[in-house]
Amino acid sequence: MTKRVLLTGATGFIGRQAVASLLDRGYEVHAVTTRAEPPAGTGASWHRADLLDPSAPRAVVEQTEPTHLLHLAWYAEPGAFWTSEANVRWLEASLRLLRAFAAIRGRRAVVAGTSAEYDWSVAGVCREGVTPVAPRTLYGQCKAALHAVTERFYAAPKMPALAWGRVFFLYGPHEHPDRLVSSVARALLQGHPAPCSHGRQVRDFLYSVDVARAFVALLDSDVKGAVNIGSGTPTMIAEVVQLVAEATGRADLLQLGAIPVRADEPAELVANVKRLRDEIGFVPHFTLEEGILATVDWWRNSSGGAARFVSG
Numbered sequence: 001m002t003k004r005v006l007l008t009g010a011t012g013f014i015g016r017q018a019v020a021s022l023l024d025r026g027y028e029v030h031a032v033t034t035r036a037e038p039p040a041g042t043g044a045s046w047h048r049a050d051l052l053d054p055s056a057p058r059a060v061v062e063q064t065e066p067t068h069l070l071h072l073a074w075y076a077e078p079g080a081f082w083t084s085e086a087n088v089r090w091l092e093a094s095l096r097l098l099r100a101f102a103a104i105r106g107r108r109a110v111v112a113g114t115s116a117e118y119d120w121s122v123a124g125v126c127r128e129g130v131t132p133v134a135p136r137t138l139y140g141q142c143k144a145a146l147h148a149v150t151e152r153f154y155a156a157p158k159m160p161a162l163a164w165g166r167v168f169f170l171y172g173p174h175e176h177p178d179r180l181v182s183s184v185a186r187a188l189l190q191g192h193p194a195p196c197s198h199g200r201q202v203r204d205f206l207y208s209v210d211v212a213r214a215f216v217a218l219l220d221s222d223v224k225g226a227v228n229i230g231s232g233t234p235t236m237i238a239e240v241v242q243l244v245a246e247a248t249g250r251a252d253l254l255q256l257g258a259i260p261v262r263a264d265e266p267a268e269l270v271a272n273v274k275r276l277r278d279e280i281g282f283v284p285h286f287t288l289e290e291g292i293l294a295t296v297d298w299w300r301n302s303s304g305g306a307a308r309f310v311s312g
């Protein structure tokens with residue numbers, strides 16, 4: 001039976017990496033973008049649509065008739081996305097999309113959630129179904145609300161199966177230039193100082209290609225419910241930026257401790273990846289060192305680290 005997937009956010013940070021993995025697993029890929037000229041030579045069928053238009057989700061679902069849905073699109077402007085009203089608009093748009101998918105009797109939907117759904121005051125190592133869901137931000141609240149409503153809605157008979165991938169900390173090519181790894185890499189490649197916090201915060205980093213592979217593996221499985229998307233490896237931020245500095249050859253310009261840490265910033269946020277590893281069988285292809293080297297090389301070859309960023 002044909003597996004036809006509708007991929008949203010297909011030109012975004014994760015989505016652009018997911019197309020090849022979907023094709024490798026035998027999916028007929030229908031990718032959604034707002035761009036006037038979609039990427040060529042990807043092997044996907046492209047559909048121009050603004051999912052924030054109330055009529056667009058139903059229209060693109062009825063046009064493509066997907067058996068599977070991989071919903072990655074959301075507002076992700078660094079800094080602003082935590083509190084932006086755009087989160088509410090994307091919550092509304094996502095509900096319309098998931099309702100339209102149910103209306104055509106789609107088989108399986110996978111949606112991108114976030115580690116920000118967890119209660120960061122007790123986070124540490126976060127485990128699905130154990131660590132409380134109690135988001136601090138509008139972004140996390142909207143993601144958690146979408147999961148709760150869709151999970152209950154899809155629990156009815158003859159509804160699609162639902163899995164929810166909670167993404168932790170990712171990095172890689174095409175990342176927004178103001179995010180951690182990209183901002184440090186660009187500054188150092190251009191010969192500028194890179195001020196950072198003390199970097200003792202512990203996080204869970206996964207290369208964007210592996211994040212996309214994990215989502216596709218989740219889509220291609222029978223696993224339901226929330227699944228953490230991360231490496232499962234606790235890593236200090238200082239270690240990450242030092243690897244970036246070494247890869248650029250400008251460790252002298254890295255300024256640890258130059259920026260204060262927010263009082264409400266959790267000391268540790270790491271994914272328990274038992275479900276991802278044991279139930280889905282996913283293992284990352286890239287080590288942290290390999291991912292950082294590939295990311296720095298991408299920025300180095302993008303006009304000396306000054307490449308323009310185009311959002312998905």
